[in-house]
Amino acid sequence: MMNDTRLALDSVFYPESDGQPMTESDATRDYLLYCVEVLQLYFQSRQNVYVSGNLFIYYQEGNPQAVIAPDVFVIFGVSHRKRRSYKVWQENGKLPSFILEITSYSTRRQDEVEKPQRYASLGVQEYFQYDPTADYLNPQLKGFHLVEGRYEPLPLESTSEGILYIHSPVLRLDLQLQMPVQQKLGIVPLPRELRFYDPQTGLKLLTRQEVEQVREQIERERDLAQQERDLAQQERDLAQQERDLAQQRAERLATRLKEMGLNPDEI
Template sequence: MYQPNPAADVIWPPTDLWSDEPPMESDWHRKQMQVLIESLESHWRDRQNFYCSGNLTIYYSLTQRKSEDFRGPDFFVVLGCERRERRSWTVWEEGGRLPNVIVEILSESTAEIDRGLKKQIYQDVLRVPEYFWFDPQSQELCGFHLVEGQYEPLEVSESGRLWSGQLELFFGVPEDRLRLLTADGTVIPTPMERALEAEQQVLQEQQRAVQAEQQVVQERQRAERLAQRLRELGLDPDAL
């Protein structure tokens, strides 16, 4: 836990700092980050005690506006805090709370730093309980949890997923994209996916209704043809 240590000669940074992150490297990175944020916020829509974001600066030093050694993670989750929008995550304004989970999406320009320097910072400075990285090119998914101050690899499940004890959810890679999954392996949908699924269900119900109506019409037509045939044979179908 971050412990403030005020001193008379400390120049406190402003408390309304804006995030100072570079733009995402590609549309793919932006969409990947967004799907993690939207799916978790949707899954925890009834919870008010967490914050998740991505590519947002985390300010954790009392004497610096930002650290040259650390920029905002691609995705991070803080537990036990107020759920509201923020310009940045400023630790000394959040009761010393630091991320519980961090995920980095690797690229050619960031992979070495994400695997090395950032991992070291998350372990030794921010003390992040769980750190994951995902390489969209090779589909490599790695995860670590803090054990006695050191990162230990998380055990990979038979299905290739990694369990987050902090989130009580899996990270997995269905259809070549990093997703959050429930304990039973169900992919957590984004609001748009949830809406599309509901729309598809409505369409399927409408199709079933149309098919049922068509079947009724066909049965009625068969009954009418049979009645007509009986009349041609001199029989009264209503008397049968």
């Protein structure tokens, strides 16, 4: 009987895709990719942290309908190897500790009602929502933490520079709403951009492209500094050559004066 049950469970098919497009807008897709990438880079040195997004998470063996697919999630206590789907019973029962949903027109009700209920029942410690267009959420960023089986809001705070943020105790990171450059220049108000910051270092989490841009900028600055050092050395060498030429001219003049019977020191 036990073997029959095991065979039945092993034969269950768990889809890896629902055949639907990943997102409905550029903004939704871009932020999903940004969040997954920067969190993967942030946790890359920790072998027991798995970061992913838009991936099926099956939480009940034998029941393919018991599935969630958060836009962004972080799971502690499992390896960060690549997966085609995530089956909780194969991962020592580990579920996401942090989930972020990128809210849109088509997902608003699910993100605000259905998903929080499901995530709370599964014990997800933190649940965040972000609206990249600022059309569906007010405020544009919301965060919740699990208290006795129910989600309680995390405070939306402000830095001394007026930047709104919510601190994630689970990630130990700040989720900031940063003002776009266009808005700083006085153009029409635009939605605030979501960025992750490390409050201990005060540094923004960078994408691979941003890291490469910083590296290239550092190399350019190093090259410029080296060029300035080389130019300064050339100027010093030129000055030394001029001093040497002046000394040679003085020595030749002294020699000629001596040949004429004159004492250079007395002239």
